[in-house]
Amino acid sequence: MSTSTAFESDAKFGKAALIVTGCLTAAVIPLSIAGPAVVVPSINQALGGSAVELTWIINAYILTYGSATLAAGSLADTYGRKRVWLSGMLLFAVITAAIPFMPSVFWIDILRLIQGLGAAAAFAGAMAALTQEFDGHARTRAFSLIGTTFGAGAAFGPFMAGLLIDTLGWQWVFFLPALVALLASALIAPFARETRDPGATGLDWPGAISFTAGLAVLTYGIILAPERGWHHAWVLACLAGALMLLAAFVVIERRQAKPMLDLSLFANARFVGVQVLAIAPAYAYIVLLVMLPARFIGVEGYSALAAGQMMIALSAPLLVVPFVAGVLARWINVGVLSGIGLVIAAAGLAWLGLTLSGGAQSARLLAMLVIGIGIGLPWGLMDGLAVSVVPKERAGMAAGIFNAVRLAGDGMAIAAVGAMMSANILSGLVVCVPDGASGQMTNADLVEASNRLAMSDLHNALAHWPAVGRSLLLQAYEGAFRFQLLVLAGAAAATAILVLVLLGRVRRHD
Template identity: 45%
Template structure:
C-alpha cells in the first residue's frame, strides 16, 4: 500500500504536535524546580508552600494519567489531547500573573491535570496514526523528546530567568502549547476504542485517591513524623485504596487496568524501566540544581550550564540504544545502561564541594547510562498490548513514569533530609528542636534559610555535602539492583522489533 504525500505530511504534523507536548510537560517539572528558590525570595512563603510548586504538579499529573488514558479510549483521543493541552496552556498563562505562592501551587495542580490529558491522549492518538516499524520510530522519538524536555528544563529555565525573570519559565511553555494545539487540530484524527464499554469511574477515583495518599504520606512524612497519626493514616488509606481498586477491577466489565497483564514478567519489566531511571536520573534534575544554586551559590545560568553534563547525553543515548537493539535484547541494552548510571552515581558521590574532582564527567556517564533504557521504553510500552488498548497501555506506562517521578522525588528528598539530620546530630549543630527544621531547609537547597537559624554556614554546608554523598551511594545501589531485575524480565524481548529504525 502506497502512502500519499498528503497522508505522510499529516502524520508528520501529528507526530510534531504530540512531541511538542512531550517536550514542555517534563520541562515544566524540572524548570519549576529551578524557579522555586527565586519564587521564594520574591513572593515569600514557608517550606511546605515552596515544595508544593513541584509536588502539586507531580501529584495531579501522575495521579490522573491512567484515568486520562481510559477517557481517551472512550471519549476520543484527539479530544482528550486537545483539552489537556488547552488547559495546560491556560494554567501556564495564569501562572505568569500569580501574585501569591498559594495561587502558584493551585495553578501548578491545574497544570498537572492538563498535562495528564495531553500526554495520555496524545500518545494514544499517535499509536493509531502509525503502525509497524513507523510506530517504533515514532515512539522512540517521542521518548527522546520527553527526555530532552526533562533534561534541558533546568538550562532553559536558567536562561529564561536570567533574561526575563521567573514568570517567563511559565510563559514559554504556554507558547509551545499553542503550537501543539494548532498542529493537533489540523493533523490528528479522532479515534476511539471499539467496544470499550462504560467508563470505570469507581476504579479511576479509587486509584487516584490511593496514589494521592501514598504520595502525600511520603511527601509529608518527614515533617509530620513517620510514626505520627496523619502519616500512618495516609499509609493505611493508600494500602486500603489499592486493595479496593484491585477488587473493583476484577469485577469490572470495562476495567481501567487489565490486572491479567500483571501476570507477565515482560509487562512488569517495562514498567520497571521508568522507575529505575527516576532514581538514577530524574531526581538529580531537581536535586542538583537546588544544590548548585542554593548550597554552592551558583547563579541560575551557571547551574543550568553545569546541568548540561547530565542533560546532553539524552540527545545521543536513545539513538545509540536503537542501534544496539539490532544486536542485543531490550534487557541487555537497558541493564547495561543502568549499570553505567550506577557507576556514575558512585563517581559523583566523590565530587563534593570540597573535592578537586569536577562532577561533569560523572554526570555525563549517568546521563548516557540512563538514556539507553529511555530510548527503548516508550516503544516497549505499546508493543506489549494490542493497538486497540493503546489508551490503557499509555495510561499505565505514563502513570508509572510520572507517579514514579513524584514518589521518587518525595522519597529521595525525605531520605536526604534524614541523612542531613543524622549528620547534624552527629556534629551537634543546633539544638534538638532546631535540627529537623535545619534538615528540611537544607534538603531543598535553602542554605540561606538554614543559616538564619544557625549562623554556621560552613558546618551546614559540610553536613549537607556528606549527606548528599551517602544518598548518591544509596541511589547507585538501587540502580544496580534495578539493572539485574530489568535484565531478568526483558532478556528475551527482541528490542530490534520494538525500536527498529
C-alpha cells in the same frame, strides 16, 4: 502528479506533522518539572513562602500528573484520543500562563496541581493517538523520537530556566511552556485523527477514582513525612488510606467486565518488566534534575544560568543516545540494552557521590555525563515497549499505566529523596552540633532548618540556626547528599538486574 501520489504525499505530511505535535507535547511535560526546580529560589525571593510551600511547587505537579495518567488513558480510549489530547493541552496552556500572576506561593501550588491534570490528559491522549497511526518499525521510530524529545525537555529545562531567569525574569519559565502548548494545540486540531476503543463501554469510574485517589494519597503521605515525621498520625493515616484505596481498586478491577487496567497483564513477565523499567529514570535521573540545580544555586552559589549550563553534562546525552539505542536494538535485545544502561547509570551515580564535594569540577561533570549516557539507552525504547504489550485498541490503557507508573515513580522518588535527605541532615545536626548550640533551638526550628538544607537552601537554614555556623551545616548537608547518591546508585544497580531477568530476551519487534 497522480491522485494516488498526491494522497500519499499528503498522508506523509500529515503523519510528520502529527509526530512534531507529539514531540511538542512531550517537550513541555519534563520542561515543567526541570524548569521549576531552578526557579524555586527566585519565587522564594519574590513571594517568600515556607519550606513546605516551596517544596510543593515541584511536588504538586508530579502528584497530579502521576496519579491521573492512568485515568486519562482510559478516558482517551473511551471518549476519543484527540479530544482528550487537545483538552489536556489547552488546560495545560491556560493554567501554566496564569501561574506567574499568582499573589502567593500557596496559589502557585494550587495551579501546579491543576497543571499536572492537564499534562496527564495531554500526554496520555497523545501516546494513545499516535499508537493508532504507526506500526512496526515506524512506531518504534516515532516513539524513539518522542522519547528523545522528552529527554530534550529534561536536558535543556534547567539551562533554559536559568537563561530565562537571568534575561527575562522567572515568570518566563512558565510563559514559554504555555506558548509551546498553545502551538501544539493549534496543530492537534487539523492533524490528529479522532479514534476511540470500539469496545469501550464507558469509563470505569470506581476504578479510576480508587486508583487516582490511592496514588495521590500515597504520594501525599510520602511528601508530608519530612515535615511531620514518619510516625505522625496524619502520615500514617495517609499511607494506610492509600493501601486501602489501592486494595479496593484491585477488587473493583477483578469484577469489571471491561476493566480500566487488565490485572491479568501482571502475569506477563514482559509487562511487569516494562513497569519496572518505567520507574528506573525516577531515581537514576529525574531526582537529579531537582537535587543538583538546587545544590549549585543554594549551596555553591552559582547563578541560575551557570547551574543550568552544568546540568547539560547530565542531560545532553539524551539527545543522542536514544537514537543510538534504536540502532543497536536491531542486533541487541531491548532488555539487555536497558539493563546495560542502568548499570552504567549506577556507576555514574556512585562516581558522582564520591566526587561531588571535591574541588575537581571536571570529575563531577564526567560523572554526570556517564549517568546521562546510561539512562539514555533505555529512555528512547520505553514508550514503544509500553504500548506493544497490549492490543492496539487498548493502547490508551497501556500508555496510561506506563506513564502512571513512571510519573508516580518520579513523584514518590523526589518525595522519598527529600524525606531521606531531611532525616539524614537532622541526624547529622544532632550528632555534630555542640550541646550548647542545639539547646537554643526548638524542635520546630530544627525541623525547618533540616528541611531548608534538604532543599539546598543554605541561606535560610543558617538564618533559622545562626548559632551553629556555616561549616557545621555544610558538614551535615554533604554527608547526607553523598549517602543519598550512593543509595540511588544501589537502586539503579538492583533495577538493572530485574530488567535483565524480566526483559533480557525481548527484541524490539517481538
